[in-house]
Structures are given as structure tokens and as C-alpha cells.
Amino acid sequence: MTAVRLDGREVAEHVKTTLLEAISKLSYKPAIHFVRVGDDPASISYVRGKDRMATSLGVTSKVHALPEDTSQAEVETLVDELNQDSDGDGILVQLPLPSHLDAQQILVNIDPAKDVDGLHPVNIGRLWAGQDGLFPCTPRGLIAILKHYDIDILGKRAVIVGRSNLVGKPAAALFLREHATVTLAHSRTQNLPKLCQQADILVAAVGKPGMITADMVKPGATVLDVGLTRVDGVIQGDVHEDVWEVAGYLTPMPGGTGRMTVAMLMDNTYHAATMRRAQN
Numbered sequence: 001m002t003a004v005r006l007d008g009r010e011v012a013e014h015v016k017t018t019l020l021e022a023i024s025k026l027s028y029k030p031a032i033h034f035v036r037v038g039d040d041p042a043s044i045s046y047v048r049g050k051d052r053m054a055t056s057l058g059v060t061s062k063v064h065a066l067p068e069d070t071s072q073a074e075v076e077t078l079v080d081e082l083n084q085d086s087d088g089d090g091i092l093v094q095l096p097l098p099s100h101l102d103a104q105q106i107l108v109n110i111d112p113a114k115d116v117d118g119l120h121p122v123n124i125g126r127l128w129a130g131q132d133g134l135f136p137c138t139p140r141g142l143i144a145i146l147k148h149y150d151i152d153i154l155g156k157r158a159v160i161v162g163r164s165n166l167v168g169k170p171a172a173a174l175f176l177r178e179h180a181t182v183t184l185a186h187s188r189t190q191n192l193p194k195l196c197q198q199a200d201i202l203v204a205a206v207g208k209p210g211m212i213t214a215d216m217v218k219p220g221a222t223v224l225d226v227g228l229t230r231v232d233g234v235i236q237g238d239v240h241e242d243v244w245e246v247a248g249y250l251t252p253m254p255g256g257t258g259r260m261t262v263a264m265l266m267d268n269t270y271h272a273a274t275m276r277r278a279q280n
Ligand code: GUN
Pocket: 092, 093, 094, 095, 096, 117, 137, 138, 166, 261
């Protein structure tokens, strides 16, 4: 058996086409601001991709690239200014930040209505409480891929490996909202292979290349690979290539979940703009 390839690029194109049309009907251009500190090459490349995608959809985009030695107070002042800017709809502070900065403190300063990353505690609370809000892009992308391919989530057993604030924890909440039975596994989980074998939907979000091996996957299961590590310049996922022979559905890496992250960021920006401007 060879797994069906869940083509994140294709789903992302679909989301983009829908957004392009929706944005073209607005009487204003939604606007997003990116805050990037230092010169981490991966962050530079991610922000460039997000900036380009925004522009291509008719979203006004501005990148605030700050030097490595920017102080906590300077970043917070910039975030305050962006909060006050009545034309700005979204604010994204690219992570990770340099180690002298307190990322959590910066994130709580973002106006929750502009928090297009869904990382503010207010949005995290809304996510777990079943309320409307802005929710993290990568986990939203996972659900969108499954829905695009008509893969059932309701009542299924979803095992998520990795408990990060960006992916694992919000993915657990979103799968729960879709009525999956959710297990959130992590580095201290005992007998991880046995747990993974029970998954109808297995999400790998650790950042350890090839850690999900074929023997950990139930035949026919759906496997979503979120891990992304560059090994000698080559992008590798958390899912071992042998899993193609066991899984029913699998996202490739690259070309899988990453494309959806940016598409869902644009979807969040659209929602932030329409919700915020309806209230003003
Ligand atoms: N760094 C890696 N992924 C992300 C993301 O989705 N949002 C932010 N802000 N930083 C990231």
C-alpha cells in the first residue's frame, strides 16, 4: 500500500483563491504588520514568504525588521504603536525571538483582536472555551487539509506528538472542537510507539527528523507531518519515508502542512480585519 498524498500546496491554492475573491470585495485593504528581530535566516525566509503571500492577495503588508540588540521596551513600544494604528488589522511577531527578549510578555501586549497568530492568552482561552477568536495557523491548516480531503475527524482517535504553544497544544484544542478523541503526547510520554499505533490521525510536531517510523503507524491511518528540520540544507520532516507504505494518507515534507500555515495566516488576517472593522 502507498499512502494518498495530502497536497498542502493544492489546499493552500484553494484557500488563496477564496480569499482573493473575498478580499477584492472589501471596501478597504486589510493590513498586516510583521515584527522580526535579529537575522535568523529561517525567520527571514518565513517572514519574506508571508509578506509576499499577503501582497499577492491584496493585503497591505509591512515588515518591521529590528536589529538583534533591540530592547524589550523598544519591541513593546512598537507593538503598542501597531495596536493603536487604526489601519492595521494584524500583528505577527516572528518567533523565536533573541534570548534576551521575553516573548510571552511581548505576545500579551498584542491587541487580541489583531493577534493573527492566535498566541495571546485571550485567544488561547477562547479556543479552549469553544468561542470565536483567532486561532494558530498551523493547527488550523491541519484541520483544513483533512476537511478538503473529506477525512473524518469526528469520533476518531487523534494522537498529537509535541506540546508546543505554536502547534501541539492548539492542535489538541482544535481536534477536540472537531469532536476527535485527543491524546497529546510529548518527550516524557511512556511507550510512544504503542500510543501512536492507536491513532486514526497522527500529528507529528516535534522537530526530530524521521522519528515517526512505520512500526508506529496503524495501517491506513492519516499522518500529518509538521516537523521541519534542515539537515545539511535539506528539509526533513518528523515522519520517516517508510511510513508512505503503511499510512492511508500522508502529508509530504515539504509541500504539506507548511503551505497551509501561510494560507491560514491570511485567512486569520481577513477575519481580524472584518471583525475589527465591523466593530469600529
Ligand atoms: N516561527 C515559526 N512558526 C511561526 C509561526 O507560525 N508564527 C510565529 N509568530 N513565529 C513562528
